[in-house]
Amino acid sequence: MPIETVSWSEQQLTIIDQTLLPGTCTRVRLGTMEEVWRAIKRLEVRGAPAIGITAAFGVVVHVLNREAKTLSEVLDVVEEATQYLATSRPTAVNLFWALERMQRCVSGSESLESALETLEREAILILEEDKVMCRMLGEHGASLIHEGDGLLTHCNAGGLATGDYGTALAPMYHAHDAGVGFKVFADETRPLLQGARLTAWELQQAGIDVTVICDNMAAQVMREGKVQCVFVGSDRIAANGDVANKIGTYGVAVLAKAHGIPFYVVAPTSTIDSKIAHGDDIPIEIRDAAEVTHGFGIETAPDGVQVYNPAFDVTPNELVTGIITEQGIHSAPYVETLPKTLSVE
Numbered sequence: 001m002p003i004e005t006v007s008w009s010e011q012q013l014t015i016i017d018q019t020l021l022p023g024t025c026t027r028v029r030l031g032t033m034e035e036v037w038r039a040i041k042r043l044e045v046r047g048a049p050a051i052g053i054t055a056a057f058g059v060v061v062h063v064l065n066r067e068a069k070t071l072s073e074v075l076d077v078v079e080e081a082t083q084y085l086a087t088s089r090p091t092a093v094n095l096f097w098a099l100e101r102m103q104r105c106v107s108g109s110e111s112l113e114s115a116l117e118t119l120e121r122e123a124i125l126i127l128e129e130d131k132v133m134c135r136m137l138g139e140h141g142a143s144l145i146h147e148g149d150g151l152l153t154h155c156n157a158g159g160l161a162t163g164d165y166g167t168a169l170a171p172m173y174h175a176h177d178a179g180v181g182f183k184v185f186a187d188e189t190r191p192l193l194q195g196a197r198l199t200a201w202e203l204q205q206a207g208i209d210v211t212v213i214c215d216n217m218a219a220q221v222m223r224e225g226k227v228q229c230v231f232v233g234s235d236r237i238a239a240n241g242d243v244a245n246k247i248g249t250y251g252v253a254v255l256a257k258a259h260g261i262p263f264y265v266v267a268p269t270s271t272i273d274s275k276i277a278h279g280d281d282i283p284i285e286i287r288d289a290a291e292v293t294h295g296f297g298i299e300t301a302p303d304g305v306q307v308y309n310p311a312f313d314v315t316p317n318e319l320v321t322g323i324i325t326e327q328g329i330h331s332a333p334y335v336e337t338l339p340k341t342l343s344v345e
Contacts, residue, residue: 002165005163016028
């Protein structure tokens with residue numbers, strides 16, 4: 001069964017607190033807009049699709065808490081929530097995509113009651129659509145996995161990052177369900193170890209053969225011929241096919257190119273930002289230095305040392321073999337194929 005990272009039941013929002021994995025799998029309730037913001041910022045919930053889903057429900061939570069008495073008040077509260085939640089993290093475009101959907105869906109409401117119903121229904125729809133898209137991503141990507149293959153993935157793009165099977169891990173789950181035997185190498189993904197803590201945990205739970213490697217081991221594993229394909233997710237894809245993903249992805253793509261290994265990006269169409277022409281314009285989140293110098297509470301660098309801690313990097317489109325969306329596998333030139341195939345303006 002897929003991991004239920006984000007759930008909505010009886011108008012209550014709960015998530016798996018991913019900062020506690022793999023040692024503890026605990027669900028926590030997010031009862032206020034501020035708690036939703038903090039959960040996104042602190043990576044209690046992470047992964048572009050899951051962030052968008054959580055933010056959408058965060059809008060509903062705030063509207064319910066404010067107990068608006070008129071339609072005008074509801075619209076003001078929705079505006080307040082979307083503006084606030086949009087400040088949580090800057091890179092994943094799904095966050096802004098979901099918040100814009102929440103604003104649009106309620107803009108034409110004719111009554112207080114219809115507005116409240118529409119908001120909740122839209123957030124649920126965003127979650128349900130993501131579940132369907134995850135399965136479609138898996139079906140398309142699984143065609144690239146063959147018996148005995150070695151696959152490499154970076155960071156976590158599985159059920160924990162989405163509403164269902166995941167993005168980059170979805171082809172693996174689909175192939176595994178079909179009885180294909182393969183092995184996965186999961187980069188540990190410094191500095192917060194999403195690969196070691198989350199991806200390895202997910203795949204192990206699913207009974208998939210997974211081996212954790214340090215980020216700086218990927219080249220050697222490729223050189224030894226143990227990797228036949230790379231699958232990664234994405235937090236934002238520019239119109240030309242440049243891909244922003246967890247820091248270290250760019251290096252994996254360079255290594256894959258050097259070793260003649262196909263490098264695939266797996267993401268729903270909501271991750272494509274047609275307003276961004278190329279990767280240089282994608283905003284990159286810079287995170288706290290303590291994540292590097294005091295990872296998980298242990299000092300690993302001298303006090304006062306300077307730290308540069310970007311959370312993401314951008315992989316140029318020429319290093320991307322294909323972009324897999326719910327609509328299929330798309331090849332370069334992406335500036336032509338993405339708009340044509342995905343109706344991206």
